Amino acid sequence: MSNFSVAFRDFDIATILTVYGELDAHTAPELESAIKKCVNEGKIYLIVNGHGLDYISSAGLGVFMAYIEEIRALNGDIKICALKPKVFNVFDLLGFPRIYHIVKTEEEALSLFNQGIQPV
Amino acid sequence: MSYAPSIHTLTIPSATRYLRRVRKFVTRHAQQAKLTETHISALILAVDEACANVIEHAYQQDPNNELTIAMTIESTHVVVEIRDHGLPFNRKDYQRPNVVELSRKRRSGGLGVDIMRRMMDKVEYLAHENMNEVRLTKFLHQSE
Numbered sequence: 316m317s318n319f320s321v322a323f324r325d326f327d328i329a330t331i332l333t334v335y336g337e338l339d340a341h342t343a344p345e346l347e348s349a350i351k352k353c354v355n356e357g358k359i360y361l362i363v364n365g366h367g368l369d370y371i372s373s374a375g376l377g378v379f380m381a382y383i384e385e386i387r388a389l390n391g392d393i394k395i396c397a398l399k400p401k402v403f404n405v406f407d408l409l410g411f412p413r414i415y416h417i418v419k420t421e422e423e424a425l426s427l428f429n430q431g432i433q434p435v
Numbered sequence: 436m437s438y439a440p441s442i443h444t445l446t447i448p449s450a451t452r453y454l455r456r457v458r459k460f461v462t463r464h465a466q467q468a469k470l471t472e473t474h475i476s477a478l479i480l481a482v483d484e485a486c487a488n489v490i491e492h493a494y495q496q497d498p499n500n501e502l503t504i505a506m507t508i509e510s511t512h513v514v515v516e517i518r519d520h521g522l523p524f525n526r527k528d529y530q531r532p533n534v535v536e537l538s539r540k541r542r543s544g545g546l547g548v549d550i551m552r553r554m555m556d557k558v559e560y561l562a563h564e565n566m567n568e569v570r571l572t573k574f575l576h577q578s579e
Contacts (some may be wrong), residue, residue: 337458338480339487340451340454343543358559373484373549380543405550411534414535433456
């Protein structure tokens with residue numbers, strides 16, 4: 316039984332992927348499928364809401380690395396919001412804030428999309 | 436903090452769906468030993484990465500194998516040994532990863548060993564006859 320799930324929701328021009336549970340080498344393919352599904356449907360303004368994410372390992376981080384270039388090449392982006400501190404720490408430790416927008420709320424993430432701001 | 440040294444072992448089939456069981460095992464014993472949340476989080480992540488590496492690389496995702504996790508908790512440090520009988524880890528292949536570079540190359544792998552090294556005070560690879568062992572050591576500083 317998987318202890319990870321993704322829920323989809325439209326939010327203005329963006330699509331919110333709310334993730335729950337634990338993202339590890341076993342469950343990372345589920346996030347990968349979810350992102351792939353969005354891209355195939357032309358949804359390229361993605362906000363991953365991590366308020367329900369309790370754990371992430373390198374396999375989960377790897378999903379973000381594998382898709383960000385493809386989505387940015389389409390002028391979209393993946394923005395990440397509402398991470399719990401201990402999950403944010405893992406992103407931070409590996410240097411993700413240098414190339415990914417990681418913000419507190421869905422509204423902040425949407426605002427970055429509306430302003431066309433990309434990470435440096 | 437004072438408690439008697441304790442040794443705990445867990446053997447799992449080499450499949451990623453058992454990683455959750457490994458994390459619960461580490462959590463349970465670390466909590467029983469009253470380790471801090473910071474130490475527990477570091478141990479969980481490092482052991483998860485080590486086991487995921489064994490499953491993916493040493494056993495090439497073949498579930499018909501087993502790996503054993505042995506966790507020794509002492510008052511000053513914790514040692515976790517992860518043992519397998521698969522392909523040995525090639526240390527010459529290891530380079531500290533760069534998230535920017537990996538993203539540009541659309542690579543999903545390459546961060547696990549870096550996480551283990553950042554979380555632990557020592558990461559050692561030992562090769563025995565027909566057995567590989569990763570030994571993770573975390574010193575228990577009171578401030579963390």
